[in-house]
Amino acid sequence: MRNAILFFEIMTGILKWLIENWVENLGVLTGMLYIILSVRQNIWCWIFGIISSGIYLVVFFNAKIYADMSLQLYYVVMGVYGWMHWARVDNNLQKEKLPVLKLNIKSATILFGITTGLFFSIAWFLIQFTDSSIPWVDAFTTSLSFTATWMLARKIIEHWIIWVVVDAVSIGLYFYRGLYSSMLLFGVLTALAIYGYFEWKKEWKKNQPTLALL
Numbered sequence: 001m002r003n004a005i006l007f008f009e010i011m012t013g014i015l016k017w018l019i020e021n022w023v024e025n026l027g028v029l030t031g032m033l034y035i036i037l038s039v040r041q042n043i044w045c046w047i048f049g050i051i052s053s054g055i056y057l058v059v060f061f062n063a064k065i066y067a068d069m070s071l072q073l074y075y076v077v078m079g080v081y082g083w084m085h086w087a088r089v090d091n092n093l094q095k096e097k098l099p100v101l102k103l104n105i106k107s108a109t110i111l112f113g114i115t116t117g118l119f120f121s122i123a124w125f126l127i128q129f130t131d132s133s134i135p136w137v138d139a140f141t142t143s144l145s146f147t148a149t150w151m152l153a154r155k156i157i158e159h160w161i162i163w164v165v166v167d168a169v170s171i172g173l174y175f176y177r178g179l180y181s182s183m184l185l186f187g188v189l190t191a192l193a194i195y196g197y198f199e200w201k202k203e204w205k206k207n208q209p210t211l212a213l214l
Contacts, residue, residue, distance in 0.1 A: 023055060023058060023059060024055075024179060024181045024182060025181050026055055027052050027055035027056045027059055027181075027182075027185075028181045028182065028184065028185040030048045030051045030055065031048075031049075031052040031056070031185055031189070032185060032188060032192075033045075033048040033052075034046075034048040034049040034052055035192045035193075035196070038152060039192060039195060039196040039200075041098075041203075043083060043087060046079045046080075046083040046086070047083070049075060049079045049082075050075070050076050050079035050080070052075075053073075053076050053079065054072070054076065056069075056072050057069060057072040057073065059179070059182070060072065063177045063178075063179060064130075064131065064132065066126065066130045066132055066138070070142075071142050071145055071146065074146060074149070078149045078150060078152075078153055082152065082153035085153055085154070086153075086155075098155050099155065099203075099204075099207055100155050100156075100157050100200045100207075101154065101155055101157065101204075102157050102158070102204055103158050108158075111147055114147065115143050115144060115146070115147045118142075118143035118146055118147075119139050119140060119144075120139075122139035122142050122143055123135050123136050123138075123139035126138055126139060134173065137172075138173070141166050141169055141170055141173065144162050144165065144166045145166055147159075148162040148163050157197065157200045157201060157204055160194070160196045160197035161193075161197060163189070163193040164193045164194055164197075167186045167187075167189045167190040168186075168190050170186045171183050171186045171187055171190070
C-alpha cells in the first residue's frame with residue numbers, strides 16, 4: 001500500500017511538472033523529431049525544426065538566454081531555406097536524395113574564420129547591451145549553431161561534429177538556467193549527433209563527392 005501511494009505521488013508530481021512546463025516540453029518533443037528526421041535525411045525535419053524554434057524563442061526569452069533566443073529566428077529562416085534547397089536539389093536529381101558532402105580544407109578554413117568572427121561579435125554584443133550572466137558561453141554555442149545549421153541545410157557531414165560540441169556544452173548551460181527538460185533533450189541530441197555522423201558517413205562513402213563551397 002505504501003509503495004502504491006509513493007508511486008502515485010511520483011506520477012502526480014511528474015504530471016504536474018509536465019503541465020507547468022508544457023511549452024518547453026513541446027519544444028523538446030518537436031526538437032527531438034527534428035533531429036531524428038534529419039538523421040534519416042527526411043525533408044520533413046525542417047517543419048519540426050521551424051516549430052521547435054518558434055517555441056524555444058519564448059522559452060529562451062523567459063530564461064534571459066538572449067543569444068540563443070535570437071538564434072531561433074535564424075533557425076526559422078534556415079528551416080525555410082533548408083526545405084527549399086533539399087526539395088529543389090532532390091527534384092533536380094529526379095527524386096534522389098541530396099548527396100551528403102564533406103568539407104575540403106579551403107572551405108573548412110573559411111567557415112572557421114566566419115564562426116570565430118561571429119563568436120567575438122556576439123560576445124561583445126551580449127556584454128555591451130544585455131544582462132546575460134554567461135555571455136562567452138552563450139556566444140560560443142550560438143556562433144557554432146549558426147554554422148552547423150547552414151551546414152545541415154547543405155548536407156555537409158561535419159555539421160554533426162559541431163552539434164556534438166554544442167549539445168554537450170548546452171547541457172551545462174541549461175542546468176545553470178534550470179531548464180531541465182532541455183537538459184534531457186540535449187543529452188539525447190548529443191547521442192543522436194554521434195549516431196547521425198556515422199549514419200551520414202556510411203552514405204558519403206558510397207559516392208565520396210568533393211565539396212565546392214563559397
